[in-house]
Amino acid sequence: MINSFHPPLRTLMGPGPSDVSPRVLAAMARPTIGHLDPAFIGMMDEIKQLLQFALRTNNELTMPVSAPGSAGMEACFVNLVEPGDKVIVCQNGVFGGRMKENVERFGGIALMVEDEWGTAVSLDKVRALMEQHDDIKLLAFVHAETSTGVRSDAEALCRLARDYGCLTIVDAVTSLGGIELEVDLWGIDAIYSGTQKCLSAPPGISPVSFSERALEKVRQRESRVPSWFLDKKLVMGYWGGGQKRAYHHTAPVNALYGLHESLVMLQEEGIKQAWERHQYHHQALRAGLEAMGLHFTVDAPVRLPQLNSVAVPTGVDEARVRSLLLERYGLEIGAGLGVLAGKVWRIGLMGSSCTRRHVMVCIDALENTLLELGADIHAGVAAQAASAAYAE
Amino acid sequence: MINSFHPPLRTLMGPGPSDVSPRVLAAMARPTIGHLDPAFIGMMDEIKQLLQFALRTNNELTMPVSAPGSAGMEACFVNLVEPGDKVIVCQNGVFGGRMKENVERFGGIALMVEDEWGTAVSLDKVRALMEQHDDIKLLAFVHAETSTGVRSDAEALCRLARDYGCLTIVDAVTSLGGIELEVDLWGIDAIYSGTQKCLSAPPGISPVSFSERALEKVRQRESRVPSWFLDKKLVMGYWGGGQKRAYHHTAPVNALYGLHESLVMLQEEGIKQAWERHQYHHQALRAGLEAMGLHFTVDAPVRLPQLNSVAVPTGVDEARVRSLLLERYGLEIGAGLGVLAGKVWRIGLMGSSCTRRHVMVCIDALENTLLELGADIHAGVAAQAASAAYAE
Structure with missing residues (x-):
């Protein structure tokens, strides 16, 4: 017999679906x-x-x-x-x-x-x-x-x-x-x-x-x-x-x-306010990820605030990172597709997943997971950088 | 500004959707x-x-x-x-x-x-x-x-x-x-x-x-x-x-x-039990509707238990009946489609809408509405007939 399905609680920061x-x-x-x-x-x-x-x-x-x-x-x-x-x-x-x-x-x-x-x-x-x-x-x-x-x-x-x-x-x-x-x-x-x-x-x-x-x-x-x-x-x-x-x-x-x-x-909320909110949280996420030493793969003028493509640091098993994020933090981020498979992560800040809570959760979980896997990133500065971006 | 939508409470006995x-x-x-x-x-x-x-x-x-x-x-x-x-x-x-x-x-x-x-x-x-x-x-x-x-x-x-x-x-x-x-x-x-x-x-x-x-x-x-x-x-x-x-x-x-x-x-429930349930409640609905003097339009051997086509009595405004059922009883039944438009009602007994409660609610509401509109039906016998069919 098959029983009722009870989904695990996730934080959705992939390319969609976003948190409802x-x-x-x-x-x-x-x-x-x-x-x-x-x-x-x-x-x-x-x-x-x-x-x-x-x-x-x-x-x-x-x-x-x-x-x-x-x-x-x-x-x-x-x-x-x-x-x-x-x-x-x-x-x-x-x-x-x-x-x-x-x-x-x-x-x-x-x-x-x-x-x-x-x-x-x-x-x-x-x-x-x-x-x-x-x-x-x-x-x-x-x-x-x-x-x-x-x-x-x-x-x-x-x-x-x-x-x-x-x-x-x-x-x-x-x-x-x-x-x-x-x-x-x-x-x-x-x-x-x-x-x-x-x-x-x-x-x-x-x-x-x-x-x-x-x-x-x-x-x-x-x-x-x-x-x-x-x-x-x-x-x-x-x-x-x-x-x-x-x-x-x-x-x-x-x-x-x-x-x-x-x-x-x-x-x-208002449609223009929603656009601004996406830009606002993107700035903070970017500040945090860049402080960690990660790089965005898309040039700033054409970058989407709601979908952040970040290069996987050299030597890091990107699938392992995603699966640890999911298992330990309930956090979903996206893999690269097509020619970008294995090379980037796609971090969504969409709709109800575009909040300060999401930005901070993602930075914390990603930093700790990367450090655990021995990635060469700057430790202990990302959360502060994101927080400072909000204060600007 | 448009507000949140709160649907009215309905009893769904049309051709689908059925009650969820x-x-x-x-x-x-x-x-x-x-x-x-x-x-x-x-x-x-x-x-x-x-x-x-x-x-x-x-x-x-x-x-x-x-x-x-x-x-x-x-x-x-x-x-x-x-x-x-x-x-x-x-x-x-x-x-x-x-x-x-x-x-x-x-x-x-x-x-x-x-x-x-x-x-x-x-x-x-x-x-x-x-x-x-x-x-x-x-x-x-x-x-x-x-x-x-x-x-x-x-x-x-x-x-x-x-x-x-x-x-x-x-x-x-x-x-x-x-x-x-x-x-x-x-x-x-x-x-x-x-x-x-x-x-x-x-x-x-x-x-x-x-x-x-x-x-x-x-x-x-x-x-x-x-x-x-x-x-x-x-x-x-x-x-x-x-x-x-x-x-x-x-x-x-x-x-x-x-x-x-x-x-x-x-x-x-079991698949065969579900088939039997549909047949079981259909018998009671049929007994009630026929006692009221209504006629099924499909011959018994090929009749679906879950979708009951019933002839609209002569002189009755069928759309008015459906709209009174919906307004007063929250009960939805279906209209005829295509060549059957205006000639039949389609009464669904499907899935979660196939229960004794649904049968009795439908008989009560339909009888009272038809009587109010002056239709020539037998009053006061339908519920008893349905109930008797359950007792058989």
């Missing part, structure tokens, strides 16, 4: 009601408003896809890419590669702009490719690369796309709620995010928003969308405000309670 | 841990075993798709249908129509077997079509039609498919946990279900299982699966037991806590 607030956990446990119940429909309308607030958009099609961020990505590509469409895909980490997969699976032609992992997307390379081809339909890029900790200049990339008559698809999985993100001001056409990063709701839902231009492209499609579940024309009948809702699929009721609560918390 | 047990709700509220945490991976292995138990299969690929039942449906079709494949799709309600959409969106040719809504799939019609074509690849049908309350003979349909060398895709969204379902014994090749019906976990997850023959068809595909999120070859790397797990997408951690707990409860 007790308020959000309590919301998830409220009694399930019907997905067509008037009370539920009222809550859906509120989620839409709250997502518009968080994404800083008035887009009518702003909704949570009932599946994780990778399905949100797929919702954007499957609706916007038609067979034969040329799509510029910027790759500077793992998730650009997944975008390429999406384009190709839906019959598009992916023109790749590759930048070194750990650097930002090059505007010049994108511009050069747009100059070469006069029939580019879409530009797709990752705003905050979760695999490397890099921020690309979404505003400039969207302006470039606009100049060349392209639509944009922006991966904001790790950026939403953590750094500046302006859907309407920057003219983003399609954007998807996740709930388990800086929103600190449990994983499983993907906020998505389409501009009027993007919707026009969907309406003008000649071929049918090769997905029933993600077809925006159908989903709009369910999530579209105002008119009678057409049944599409059964919404994940309790997961949406959780997302609603996390967005209410974000609204209480 | 406090045990499952409490599980959903346990602290989120990482989707690659060893403790989480252990829980995933348990979910796989529990699903194998519930589906009565040893299929290695048995897993919860991280999205609602309609994505589970899509996971089956997108992996198993290749362009040009002929697929027999049986339609005797709403969900057969959705299967047709799936087949066509993935480039297959849907050969329809249509039966009247409220009747079972005709074996003779399926056999006739298989005789006409010698290149049918798949037979797809709904085991328990949620839109009508009809059970089709899944065992016989699967035998037929086997005789003609076809694979089967079976929709078990409403059947799993409520009526006899034998994946291995009946030779089902691909099956999908939902969590919000007879498993009584919150909506949002879809259990799926593929036989070895189905997996072989996936491996032999010539074309790439037109979905990254649902590609079983990729998902297997994450959910496949034993070997090192490859990161695919972030699992919906807390939703899986809920599913795990609901499956633990099913295991405690």
Whole structure:
């Protein structure tokens, strides 16, 4: 017989999920009601408003896809890419590669702009490719690369796309709620995010928003969308405000309670205040880690405050460090992915995991673990350095 | 400012979601841990075993798709249908129509077997079509039609498919946990279900299982699966037991806590005991409703115990009845769908909503509401009839 599962208590400072607030956990446990119940429909309308607030958009099609961020990505590509469409895909980490997969699976032609992992997307390379081809339909890029900790200049990339008559698809999985993100001001056409990063709701839902231009492209499609579940024309009948809702699929009721609560918390804090909080705690974490003698692998101007890529010191068994942190301190930090596997740790300061408590816990646990494994770091100075950064 | 959402207390007796047990709700509220945490991976292995138990299969690929039942449906079709494949799709309600959409969106040719809504799939019609074509690849049908309350003979349909060398895709969204379902014994090749019906976990997850023959068809595909999120070859790397797990997408951690707990409860009860419980309470509900003078619209031999389609008495405003039930009694029952809209109610007795309390609450509320609206029913006898049925 299998028994009830009781998870160990963790402190989540990896690349997501981040710690979920007790308020959000309590919301998830409220009694399930019907997905067509008037009370539920009222809550859906509120989620839409709250997502518009968080994404800083008035887009009518702003909704949570009932599946994780990778399905949100797929919702954007499957609706916007038609067979034969040329799509510029910027790759500077793992998730650009997944975008390429999406384009190709839906019959598009992916023109790749590759930048070194750990650097930002090059505007010049994108511009050069747009100059070469006069029939580019879409530009797709990752705003905050979760695999490397890099921020690309979404505003400039969207302006470039606009100049060349392209639509944009922006991966904001790790950026939403953590750094500046302006859907309407920057003219983003399609954007998807996740709930388990800086929103600190449990994983499983993907906020998505389409501009009027993007919707026009969907309406003008000649071929049918090769997905029933993600077809925006159908989903709009369910999530579209105002008119009678057409049944599409059964919404994940309790997961949406959780997302609603996390967005209410974000609204209480204020979106700009949330961005500032991420920057504030990042400075302290950085001060502590650098005092210890660790190095950030991403250049300061393009570094994400909510995802800190730190080089593994020479001679240290990085997997052993992570497993000791988990076993002894209940602390989860992330490993490197792809070409960065074994070379970096990814330390998340996202949403409810972005507090002074998290910064200090991480510095203490990491310092002690590294010392125990004989790493060549400066002992006894990191906590003081972080604390001093807060006092500045 | 938008405030926290507090759902009204409901009694869910529609076509799903059903009432979720406090045990499952409490599980959903346990602290989120990482989707690659060893403790989480252990829980995933348990979910796989529990699903194998519930589906009565040893299929290695048995897993919860991280999205609602309609994505589970899509996971089956997108992996198993290749362009040009002929697929027999049986339609005797709403969900057969959705299967047709799936087949066509993935480039297959849907050969329809249509039966009247409220009747079972005709074996003779399926056999006739298989005789006409010698290149049918798949037979797809709904085991328990949620839109009508009809059970089709899944065992016989699967035998037929086997005789003609076809694979089967079976929709078990409403059947799993409520009526006899034998994946291995009946030779089902691909099956999908939902969590919000007879498993009584919150909506949002879809259990799926593929036989070895189905997996072989996936491996032999010539074309790439037109979905990254649902590609079983990729998902297997994450959910496949034993070997090192490859990161695919972030699992919906807390939703899986809920599913795990609901499956633990099913295991405690026993699967056959759960099937019997649904039949037991259905008999009492039927006795009560029939004593009131209401009529079931589905013939007894193919009637689902967990989803009771009842004709709306002549002259009664069915929507008004549902809205009074919801407002005054907090009781949700379902409307008719498609051609049955306005003609039937669908009364669910699913999972945690399948208890004596639910039967008696429903009979009381429905009787009083119908009397208030002046419907021509027998007053004052229904509760006694249901009670007597329990005493038999």
